Amino acid sequence: MSEPVDKPATIEDVAKLAGVSIATVSRALRSPEKVAESTRKKVTAAIARTGYTANAMAQNLRMQRSKMVLVLASSIADPNFAGLLTGLEKAANDRGYGVLIGNTEGTTGLEQNYLRFLSTGMADGLVLLTGHIPVAGEPQTPLTTLPPIVATERPVSNREISYVGVDDVAACKMATEYLISLGHRKITFISGGPSDIRSDLRHSGYRQGLRESPEDLRDWRVEGDGTSESGRAAVERLFIKDDLPTAFFCFNDNTAIGVISALQLRGYRVPEDFSVLGFDDIPFASNFSPGLTTIRQPRHHIGEKAMNILLNRLANRLLETRSHLLHGDLIVRESCAGVSRQRK
Amino acid sequence: MSEPVDKPATIEDVAKLAGVSIATVSRALRSPEKVAESTRKKVTAAIARTGYTANAMAQNLRMQRSKMVLVLASSIADPNFAGLLTGLEKAANDRGYGVLIGNTEGTTGLEQNYLRFLSTGMADGLVLLTGHIPVAGEPQTPLTTLPPIVATERPVSNREISYVGVDDVAACKMATEYLISLGHRKITFISGGPSDIRSDLRHSGYRQGLRESPEDLRDWRVEGDGTSESGRAAVERLFIKDDLPTAFFCFNDNTAIGVISALQLRGYRVPEDFSVLGFDDIPFASNFSPGLTTIRQPRHHIGEKAMNILLNRLANRLLETRSHLLHGDLIVRESCAGVSRQRK
DNA sequence: ATGATCGATGTAAACCTTTACATTGAGGTT
DNA sequence: AACCTCAATGTAAAGGTTTACATCGATCAT
Numbered sequence: 001m002s003e004p005v006d007k008p009a010t011i012e013d014v015a016k017l018a019g020v021s022i023a024t025v026s027r028a029l030r031s032p033e034k035v036a037e038s039t040r041k042k043v044t045a046a047i048a049r050t051g052y053t054a055n056a057m058a059q060n061l062r063m064q065r066s067k068m069v070l071v072l073a074s075s076i077a078d079p080n081f082a083g084l085l086t087g088l089e090k091a092a093n094d095r096g097y098g099v100l101i102g103n104t105e106g107t108t109g110l111e112q113n114y115l116r117f118l119s120t121g122m123a124d125g126l127v128l129l130t131g132h133i134p135v136a137g138e139p140q141t142p143l144t145t146l147p148p149i150v151a152t153e154r155p156v157s158n159r160e161i162s163y164v165g166v167d168d169v170a171a172c173k174m175a176t177e178y179l180i181s182l183g184h185r186k187i188t189f190i191s192g193g194p195s196d197i198r199s200d201l202r203h204s205g206y207r208q209g210l211r212e213s214p215e216d217l218r219d220w221r222v223e224g225d226g227t228s229e230s231g232r233a234a235v236e237r238l239f240i241k242d243d244l245p246t247a248f249f250c251f252n253d254n255t256a257i258g259v260i261s262a263l264q265l266r267g268y269r270v271p272e273d274f275s276v277l278g279f280d281d282i283p284f285a286s287n288f289s290p291g292l293t294t295i296r297q298p299r300h301h302i303g304e305k306a307m308n309i310l311l312n313r314l315a316n317r318l319l320e321t322r323s324h325l326l327h328g329d330l331i332v333r334e335s336c337a338g339v340s341r342q343r344k
Numbered sequence: 345m346s347e348p349v350d351k352p353a354t355i356e357d358v359a360k361l362a363g364v365s366i367a368t369v370s371r372a373l374r375s376p377e378k379v380a381e382s383t384r385k386k387v388t389a390a391i392a393r394t395g396y397t398a399n400a401m402a403q404n405l406r407m408q409r410s411k412m413v414l415v416l417a418s419s420i421a422d423p424n425f426a427g428l429l430t431g432l433e434k435a436a437n438d439r440g441y442g443v444l445i446g447n448t449e450g451t452t453g454l455e456q457n458y459l460r461f462l463s464t465g466m467a468d469g470l471v472l473l474t475g476h477i478p479v480a481g482e483p484q485t486p487l488t489t490l491p492p493i494v495a496t497e498r499p500v501s502n503r504e505i506s507y508v509g510v511d512d513v514a515a516c517k518m519a520t521e522y523l524i525s526l527g528h529r530k531i532t533f534i535s536g537g538p539s540d541i542r543s544d545l546r547h548s549g550y551r552q553g554l555r556e557s558p559e560d561l562r563d564w565r566v567e568g569d570g571t572s573e574s575g576r577a578a579v580e581r582l583f584i585k586d587d588l589p590t591a592f593f594c595f596n597d598n599t600a601i602g603v604i605s606a607l608q609l610r611g612y613r614v615p616e617d618f619s620v621l622g623f624d625d626i627p628f629a630s631n632f633s634p635g636l637t638t639i640r641q642p643r644h645h646i647g648e649k650a651m652n653i654l655l656n657r658l659a660n661r662l663l664e665t666r667s668h669l670l671h672g673d674l675i676v677r678e679s680c681a682g683v684s685r686q687r688k
Numbered sequence: 689a690t691g692a693t694c695g696a697t698g699t700a701a702a703c704c705t706t707t708a709c710a711t712t713g714a715g716g717t718t
Numbered sequence: 719a720a721c722c723t724c725a726a727t728g729t730a731a732a733g734g735t736t737t738a739c740a741t742c743g744a745t746c747a748t
């Protein structure tokens with residue numbers, strides 16, 4: 001139905017065909033109530049005939065925005081990333097925004113590079129999954145020049161930035177209580193590394209859980225870094241010391257998987273000999289054997305909520321910059337059991 | 345070092361400060377060789393003082409491009425997606441392009457929606473992971489209006505579109521020969537569903553592998569759909585028929601995982617009782633127990649190569665629209681073994 | 689000295705919108 | 719009949735670049 005165009009039709013083509021001015025065409029599209037029914041019809045017809053689509057560049061230039069959001073992540077391969085992105089992307093798309101991906105791989109060099117999208121105006125807002133405000137080249141106060149930001153996946157220490165994520169503390173407290181209710185009295189927390197703030201949050205939830213017990217349970221933290229290798233290594237260290245818990249509460253599912261395979265490699269069985277609890281409920285948690293008992297992050301919701309907060313800010317519906325902590329569910333599968341016939 | 349700006353500096357501010365025209369400033373940036381050393385210095389100084397960054401919208405409008413590429417995927421959560429995206433993203437970023445994500449969830453509605461990035465000129469090129477050319481609203485020939493495209497992850501039946509991916513046929517032939525070399529004579533191929541072209545490619549590689557054998561081996565295909573559930577289901581069906589192979593060659597690792605857990609659930613051991621081979625080498629393949637023997641997709645390279653092909657096309661370095669098939673390595677872990685003490 | 693050549697710079701158009709402001713004319717009020 | 723109001727439309731500026739073309743001197747050959 002469209003004309004044999006080589007160059008895409010412009011608003012001017014439409015105006016000419018409809019016999020009106022370009023202003024009227026623009027109005028017919030952006031604020032139809034301002035244009036008479038009859039002319040609106042003519043314009044619509046002309047648009048259909050020309051196959052006109054407004055040039056986004058021209059619009060953006062004129063309106064000083066890009067309808068684009070930059071998502072900065074330190075690792076695209078992170079098992080949480082896909083779910084989060086799905087939510088972010090859906091919310092953005094629903095509101096006419098596009099999602100631009102920046103994979104920093106944890107390096108500030110790449111991080112810097114992606115800031116070009118902000119400084120050149122290619123993106124209106126920023127979703128931070130890195131856990132820190134991107135460093136500008138010059139050591140100047142960056143917050144003033146940065147666009148609206150929302151953090152997710154990893155909270156940012158700066159209080160000015162909204163964070164959307166699971167309530168690590170509450171979830172870990174609950175999970176710890178669950179382990180205690182199963183009879184466990186010696187529970188090791190395997191951390192996610194010193195640089196990850198969430199590790200401290202989860203550890204603190206674990207401690208709160210311990211304190212709920214009438215007995216005085218040992219706060220027992222060993223260091224990991226969130227990889228399955230670090231889970232394996234932690235187990236090995238504990239075996240060498242010959243100081244073993246009855247349950248492992250792991251910073252995340254990856255670590256839990258490492259822990260379990262290390263235990264299995266030594267001939268122990270999970271959950272018969274040891275209980276292991278993870279965090280995240282990565283897609284693989286249910287396929288693992290034993291099925292991982294873990295805390296589910298509502299990744300999709302987190303993503304959607306984070307994006308909506310950001311877009312509301314962009315739309316000037318000024319919002320409090322608060323943290324929004326979502327509830328994490330305990331998903332009970334097979335990797336945790338009662339302590340009854342356990343060796344220690 | 346930068347002035348107290350509310351509005352970002354424009355090229356005009358720089359020009360004024362440097363005492364030259366805006367054309368000279370533009371030239372100093374885009375084609376420095378055209379401007380005298382002395383003025384270039386003045387301009388550079390002025391840029392530093394104003395903290396000027398060229399407005400991308402204005403540039404894009406003027407130059408009729410966006411330096412942005414749309415990546416259309418049917419599922420962001422696909423285990424291959426992250427690795428692919430990492431490669432795509434890296435190559436794009438290296439060449440100053442941005443990557444825009446479109447998650448179609450397999451629905452044409454969303455697919456349509458993302459096409460707005462193309463029709464409005466927000467994206468210059470398209471990376472297709474969906475396996476088909478997006479359908480335009482009207483039943484018109486879309487290829488003429490679509491920008492340069494490259495397909496990856498799933499080949500597109502249309503011959504005009506370059507595809508970058510692993511050589512499914514060769515890899516599966518090799519893997520099948522490997523199973524045969526282990527002594528397997530009854531090998532079931534579990535497909536990835538009728539709608540997935542790759543399923544046929546891999547099946548055909550498997551058949552070629554069978555034919556290499558001096559014996560006349562049975563081409564034995566059962567249907568799956570690429571999920572671990574379908575792997576489980578396939579195993580159950582075979583048990584009901586009481587017609588069992590000694591090895592399973594699965595369309596992908598997900599299926600293989602389903603197959604293995606179904607076998608284990610029935611009390612069999614892998615690889616002692618059955619061998620299972622996957623495809624993809626998803627991040628989890630090595631953490632699974634038993635470690636998955638599988639074919640590794642060089643996801644990162646595929647992504648980079650695909651993006652480079654697309655960007656070359658965009659840069660008018662006209663390239664043949666050919667398929668680029670990369671080699672897939674057989675990763676031998678524990679899930680396949682000799683047939684010796686197998687039950688059947 | 690004169691003109692040609694060429695490098696460096698400036699002028700202005702073009703890219704395509706949106707929107708403030710001006711204009712027009714119809715309908716209503718006095 | 720003169721005036722006012724208001725809805726509908728048009729005119730033109732603005733948004734910030736890039737680049738073809740024009741201009742200006744200086745250098746060089748004659």
